[in-house]
Amino acid sequence: MFGWLERNPFFFAVGVFIVIAFAGLIEIVPDFAQASRPVAGTKPYSLLRLAGRQVYIKDSCNACHSQLIRPFKSETDRYGNYSLSGEYAYDRPFLWGSKRTGPDLHRVGNYRTSDWHANHMWDPTSVVPGSIMPAYKHMFTNVADLETAYAEALTVKKVFNVPYDKDIDGDGKVDVPLGSFEQAKKQALAEALKIAKETKREDLVKMVESGKIPEIVALIAYLNGLK
Amino acid sequence: MNWLSDNVNQLALLGAAAILVLTIGVSAKYFKQIKEGKSEGVLKDENWDGIGEYKNNSPIGWSLAFIGTIIWGVWYWFVGYPLNAFSQIGQYNEEVAAHTKMFEKKWANPTKEDLLGMGEGVYLVQCSPCHGIDATGIEGKAQDLTKRLLKESVLAVIEKGSAALGDKKMDGVGKFGYQMGEMPPGLVSGDDAKAVAEYVANGFKGNQKGAEVFANACASCHGPDGKGMNGMAPNLKEYDDTIIKHVLEHGKQGVIGTMPSFKGRLTAVQEKAVATYIRSLSEK
Secondary structure, three states: OOHHHHOOHHHHHHHHHHHHHHHHHHHHHHHHHHHOOOOOOOOOOOHHHHHHHHHHHHOOHHHOOOOOOOOOHHHHHHHOOOOOHHHHOOOOOOOOOOOOOOOOOOOHHHOOOHHHHHHHHHOHHHHOOOOOOOOOHHHHOOEOOHHHHHHHHHHHHHHOOOOOOOOOOOOOOOOOOOOOHHHHHHHHHHHHHHHHHHHOOHHHHHHHHOOOOEHHHHHHHHHHHOO | OHHHHOHHHHHHHHHHHHHHHHHHHHHHHHHHHHHHOOOOOOEEEEEEOOEEEEOOOOOHHHHHHHHHHHHHHHHHHHHHHHHHOOOHHHHHHHHHHHHHHHHHHHOOOOOHHHHHHHHHHHHHHHHHHHHOOOOOHHHHOOOOOOOOOOHHHHHHHHHHOEOOOOOOOOOHHHHHOOOOOOEOOOOOOHHHHHHHHHHHHOOOOOOHHHHHHHHHHHHHHHOOOOOHHHHOOOOOOOOOHHHHHHHHHHOEEOOOOEEOOOOOOOOHHHHHHHHHHHHHHHHO
């Protein structure tokens, strides 16, 4: 029956590969598929947070800050619960980082506030004496790129079926609205105004009221959402 | 013969000699067997084109090992692996449980010095990024913990009322955190409010008018001495254990800003330690 296989080394090699890979296929793939599903409560990034995430990547925050809390007591004491793979379901790409020059930021939204971030990014040593983090004053004047963030959100919504405009937790309400660019921008401006007021900086509030969102506000929205 | 004094060389030489002797001995045995040996076994009945086969029973040791392996295999497949497999999270849980047990045993009855030391450690890691290393609140960015209350904070609470550090999602007492419940806004106003704010912020000293207002409007809940009548209402005079525990668990929203909740991040002893440390700051 399989005599022809013995006469065709190439197909024989393919057959051997399938037989050997089969165990891996049935052991690894189902577990991987299960673990990469979003953990309950994980939601896609709103437009403002996505813009902040792009600022985070653009200014290479991930070069010094990780976003992965390992299951060790020393880490969970300091940073909170250990990270689960399903929490990164909407991260494209994930920002685990490989080096901690600064502290981990995966749950920074739990223990820092908007005004703290604003003070810290304006002059890190004013709140953390001895900090070696550089100041990021340009973020207070640069305007966040909502168009690109919207393009990313719309792309992942269409291509990867990321649940924007959907009721994720089953309470009958849309969890993360996106809609058209105008609707999304209006929503982002409302969120940004709230954060700008929390930072207690007049210049940021004025900028948001004039329809422009400073990068720092988008970044703080992103950091506050890391929980 | 210097190289022979090294014991590794001696052992190697001994090993080489042993290999040589064994090789010669074993070879000689088989040469002898080929030359002189006679068959002692019993042939089976079958033969194939005249070629026969001896009856060879499997050795007892081999049979036992074979059966033993099957039994072990069944145990490993159904019990050994599933129940004893390594799990990183399992190891983490064991680590945490062992630490918690050790911690509770070690700090079952902490002295005041123990609490002060522990409180300072926890404060520096968890609280100092906002309240500052010297606990003065970094120039108004957060509550100055070396003083109990600022005049602005007292005025803001009088004007807006207070949910008394409550969790609004909870019912009953939990909703307000304190037995006395929510403080309504506008109990005093105008100059009276300013006077009482000054009196409270000044550590219940000075401003005679403020003292009178306090006795009339505030003392019924916060107590005549301002200490909150043993946890019925917030203590306005010092940071007692109750208020620190409430703020750590519920967070706080005040005129200065918002403090996030630290629920579940500290143990009961650590919370007490932080309270002890913070109290010690205003005693200085």
